[in-house]
Amino acid sequence: MKILSGLLCLLLLTGCATDAVTGKKTYNFSPLQKDVELGSQIYSETAAEMKQRGIPVNADPVRLAQLKEMVRRISAVSDLPDLPYEVMLIQTNIVNAMAAPGGKLIVYEGLWNPKDGLVQDDNELAAVLAHEIAHVNCRHSTEAMSRTVTVNLVSDLGVTFAKNTKYEKYAQLAAVGGVILYDGLLVMCYSRTDEKEADAVGLMYMAKAGYDPRAALRIWERSARNRNGADPAASIFSTHPPDAVRLENLRKQLPAALTAYEAGSSR
Ligand SMILES: [Zn+2]
Structure with a gap:
């Protein structure tokens, strides 16, 4: 009990x-x-796992060079330009991209296809990378981790308190309460907030780096249209729920992003 409350403090x-x-x-x-350490660990573990499963990593040098150049340009205009950014290309048809903390990005080849992919051109690819780099800069992963650990600790503390006192019958309630608090309020609420923030921050990053921010809206419009199709569980649709509110927010932020984009291209 003392240790738990000490840890919480x-x-x-x-x-x-x-x-x-x-x-x-x-x-x-x-x-x-x-x-950075955590991200590097996730990054090398992912590479090792892919190798073990026989899935090629960084096998398309042209695409990889393009991704690296985009990451270089976008991270340079970000708020944490000095992080050791790196990008890994996994050659599977999964439609997704993700950011490990500290600047390590993972992109699945299935994300783009000029004909019918979620991402169909360079500006759209930059939009996805900018969104992921925004997650890194806002440090959403470790913020979420901090919340999870703390909420679990509060819940454990509640259970321990109840067990050690006359409130024993409340122990279970405290445990359940912790789970509800965690699942229901924090995670749902914050992850939506995080996505909204990553959208807004990413839109400005891509524009400042010289990519047309209108591409970000195209992706989510397309995503909303395709959503009823058969999407694989591991796809970007499961981790990035597109919705009308999200598109609406991006539309509101577009004029400012376009101004930054046009200022950059006239230089
Ligand atoms: Zn996201």
């Missing part, structure tokens, strides 16, 4: 971080260097 005290993108206080007890 420690987390709450050390958990206050400043967001590089917004300058606002956020809750994240992972130092930035930890993001």
